[in-house]
Amino acid sequence: MSMNVDLINGLSSPTAIVIGDFILDRYVWGKVNRISPEAPIQILSVQKEDDRLGGAANVIHNLIKLGANVVALGVSGADEASKRILKLFDEVKSQEGKSSLRTKMVFDRRHYTPIKERMIAHNQQMLRVDKEIQDEHYHISQPTENRLIKYFAKHIKNADVVILSDYDKGVLTKTLLHKVISLCRKYKKMVLVGPKGKDFRKYYGATAIIPNRSETEEATGIDIHDNGDSYQKVAYKMLRNFGLDFVVITLGPKGLYLMDKKGKSAYDPARHRDVYDVTGAGDTVLATLGIAFTSTLDYQQVLHLANLSAGVVVSKVGTATVTRDEIIQHHNLIPAHENIKAEHKFKTARQLAGIIKAKQSEGRKVVFTNGCFDLIHPGHVRTLEFARAQGDILVLGLNSDKSVRKIKGKSRPILNQVERVKVLSAFSAVDYIVIFNESTPLEVIKTLRPDILVKGADWAEDEIVGADILKTYGGKIAQVPIIPEISTSAIISKIVSGK
Numbered sequence: 465m466s467m468n469v470d471l472i473n474g475l476s477s478p479t480a481i482v483i484g485d486f487i488l489d490r491y492v493w494g495k496v497n498r499i500s501p502e503a504p505i506q507i508l509s510v511q512k513e514d515d516r517l518g519g520a521a522n523v524i525h526n527l528i529k530l531g532a533n534v535v536a537l538g539v540s541g542a543d544e545a546s547k548r549i550l551k552l553f554d555e556v557k558s559q560e561g562k563s564s565l566r567t568k569m570v571f572d573r574r575h576y577t578p579i580k581e582r583m584i585a586h587n588q589q590m591l592r593v594d595k596e597i598q599d600e601h602y603h604i605s606q607p608t609e610n611r612l613i614k615y616f617a618k619h620i621k622n623a624d625v626v627i628l629s630d631y632d633k634g635v636l637t638k639t640l641l642h643k644v645i646s647l648c649r650k651y652k653k654m655v656l657v658g659p660k661g662k663d664f665r666k667y668y669g670a671t672a673i674i675p676n677r678s679e680t681e682e683a684t685g686i687d688i689h690d691n692g693d694s695y696q697k698v699a700y701k702m703l704r705n706f707g708l709d710f711v712v713i714t715l716g717p718k719g720l721y722l723m724d725k726k727g728k729s730a731y732d733p734a735r736h737r738d739v740y741d742v743t744g745a746g747d748t749v750l751a752t753l754g755i756a757f758t759s760t761l762d763y764q765q766v767l768h769l770a771n772l773s774a775g776v777v778v779s780k781v782g783t784a785t786v787t788r789d790e791i792i793q794h795h796n797l798i799p800a801h802e803n804i805k806a807e808h809k810f811k812t813a814r815q816l817a818g819i820i821k822a823k824q825s826e827g828r829k830v831v832f833t834n835g836c837f838d839l840i841h842p843g844h845v846r847t848l849e850f851a852r853a854q855g856d857i858l859v860l861g862l863n864s865d866k867s868v869r870k871i872k873g874k875s876r877p878i879l880n881q882v883e884r885v886k887v888l889s890a891f892s893a894v895d896y897i898v899i900f901n902e903s904t905p906l907e908v909i910k911t912l913r914p915d916i917l918v919k920g921a922d923w924a925e926d927e928i929v930g931a932d933i934l935k936t937y938g939g940k941i942a943q944v945p946i947i948p949e950i951s952t953s954a955i956i957s958k959i960v961s962g963k
Contacts, residue, residue: 472769472788477563478758480527481619483537483612483644484520484629484636484658488545489743489783490581491516496590508583508590516783517552518580520629522744523658524565526751527627528556529785530773533564535619537612539604539635541575545595549577568615572608578633582743587781596633603634613643620647624758625654627750628670632660645669654757658750659683664706673702674712674750690718692731692822699723712767714749714774720767731826732767734775744783745774752786764827809889810897813911816859819896820912829855831942832914832930834905836863837884838877850944851918852893859896859914860888861905870903904929918942 494510517525524536536553540546550569557565578596582589604612612635620626626648630636645667648655654671664683667673681688684701688694695713702711703725710724719733752773756766769791776786811819820830833851837844837860852858862884868877877884885897900908909917909930919928921943931941 472792475531475755475761475769475788476624476759477531477533478624478755479533479535479622480625480627480754481535481537481616481623482520482524482527482627482629483616483640484523484627485631485633486517486521486538486540486546486549486577486635487519487631487633488548488577488579489516489518489522490514490579491584491782492581493584496585506585506590508585515548515552517549517556518744518783519578519631519633519747520635521549521553522747522783522785523627523629523751523754524553525556526748526773526785527754528563528565529787530751530755531563531788532751532755534566535623536565536567536569537615537619538567538569539572539575539608539612540569541571541577542573543576545577545579546575568619570604570608570611570615572604574605575608575634578631582782584781603637609637609640613640616644617647620651620653623653625656625754627656627658627754628667629658629747629750630660638666641666656750656754656757658746664702667706669707671709672711672753673706673708674714674746674753675702676714676746677716677718680713688713688715690715692729692825695721695731696723696729699729712753712770714746720749720771722763722767724763728763729825730763730767731822732764732771733826734771745778748773748777748784748786809894810885810899813898813900813908816896816898817911820857820859820914823857824915828857829916830857830859830912830914831855831916831918832859832861832905832909832912833918834861834863834900834908836868836872836877837888838868838872838879840887847918847920847944848891848893850942854916854918854942857895858893859898859912860894861908862888862897862899864899864901866901867903906930906933909933913937914939916940916942918944921945 491514492510493512494508496506496508498507500507520538524534527534540550553565553567576597581593583591628636645655649669657667657670657673659667659673659675659679662682664673675683677688680698684698686698686701688698699711699713702708703723708725710722713721715721717734719731721731723729749770752770753766756769772791773786776790777784823830831851831854833847862881865877865881881899888894888897898908906929910933917930917934917939925931925941928941934941
């Protein structure tokens, strides 16, 4: 999928209200050079420590970095972690000139800000130590709850989007969630939820819930399999059970899936990126969606943007943020097509039909070209490169040995179909190869229904096999310029004549 700079720069700068559990992420960095004499454990020689905004506070930080104006509603206590969070918020305010951050913190002496302390050696996590209230039934007091709701009611009219970031640390009580979501419905404000826990009924009536794979499985009782039917099944159950307008499921390395209550869906696969740390990636996705859904983007563009954001933060160590410039830079680093291993490229037409349908549902343009490709020469290379440039996925239809003999005579092919598949699979431009026995690929084209058909410029369009089929569903024909006097037959003739 193409995404230009104008699309990124065209994102809105909404006012977002964020309510949730603020967490202090503490990082202890060092080196490991020896094993402890006291026990079979590594010794971390500490070099530095730093604190970062985590949980709902990380969502806020990402929103600010992406250009939103934020009203942060949360709870602080008498503990040092609460004070540290407030100081980090002050630092964010002083650094971000264009965006604004207003913090409305309710003080509750009973409340303790959770600390997640991570020990890092050579950019790898060794250990995480959590410091938090251990009572699983802990929640903020009713007076604190009422004050938060009061603050929220005061600011809701000026908000473009509301984000509820739930880490199950006691701030987002069922009563608070019900009243906040009801106010959002009253004032027709979008409310997105980053959920936690098994029971999603507490989010009933939200605009959307953005759970990860395991959260989705736990909330629906359905195991997710990596196909469109499985994604649709769990999404439909959540939409029906929790009164949502749409749902976005984050599938880790598989990407993002969206479905709305009208049955419209979109899928965007994750792009290749070196993964160093997935900490906070969900916060970044939630923040990106909060901005993207308030902009004039369609579902596919929204998911693509969120995927790009996630790709940036997982390449960083620790809780991190992303900027619009980083999204653009990351997009420019994405390969133009899929990095499929050579041994996985050969498929039957039946296998490919399902693959192509899925790719097209993701917004990918599928290109088809065909030929004997016996003794690869510069003309073949030009055809493959040209075809690759026309879309996102290139399928190569290859004449079988039987088919080649029908067209070229009993002396051909020089390389059998197994050898030709092996050679063509090494081309990075080729994503999939399908063999056909007929003289033409007509039946393959009917089965696969590609978006674009590539043939040589020496063919008249009304002579191109399959052109009339593509026209029935809006497909296109692209013709590659021919290199004169270069062909497999000409090469063979030269070899035979010795010239």
